Amino acid sequence: MRWLPCGADAVLIECASIEETSAVRATVTAADLPDVLEVVPGARTVLVVTRPGARVLARVRDLVEGADLDHPPSAEPCLVTLDVHYDGDDLDLVARTAGRSVDEVVELHTGAEYTVAFTGFAPGFAYLTGLPEPLRQPRLVTPRTRVPAGSVGLGGEFTGVYPRSSPGGWRLLGHTTAVLFDTRAERPALLSPGDRVRFRRAG
Secondary structure (H helix, E strand, C coil): CEEEECCCCEEEEECCCHHHHHHHHHHHHHHCCCCEEEEEECCCEEEEEECCCCCCHHHHHHHHHCCCCCCCCCCCCCEEEEEEECCCCCHHHHHHHHCCCHHHHHHHHHHCCEEEEEECCCCCCEEEECCCHHHCCCCCCCCEEEECCCEEEEECCEEEECCCCEEECCEEEEECCCCCECCCCCCCECCCCCCEEEEEECC
16 A cells, blocks of 8 residues: 655555455545545545645544454445346347356346445446456447447446446446436435445336
């Protein structure tokens, strides 16, 4: 684990794995330190931003380095269930690559419970861990210039939903009508780090 200062009031913590990243995020978040303004996880990093002049970064470091990261604190997670129409352009490709039938791919995808590891790429886009091993497949060699909003896909170790139309290289399994990001909502992003997600076959 490396600690990289980001100015006087923030630090970027580089982690060895996505599991360590999640544990660091959970540890700092659970401490609820009043001078910590933001905890922003990435795939292998956690950015901790504190109140200017608070001098709390040393306390954050002591907290993380003294924690049992193999057993991080767990808050009561929000469980979100998304109904999915499994009609994606790459569903057959995913099935062939996995050596499974299309129905088996759907069963694998809907049978797992996922965790929001971090968000990024676009507002409301959540990277979900927990993807079954046969579905961990490479991204497309040539990304699409336009992926419709609500598309459910997978790329590498992650699955997720495109919150709006954008370019993208993930293999598409289907689509959902759920709104992933709404600036008018009290909680604009439907999914936040630490949340649990399940996919349910629609229709």
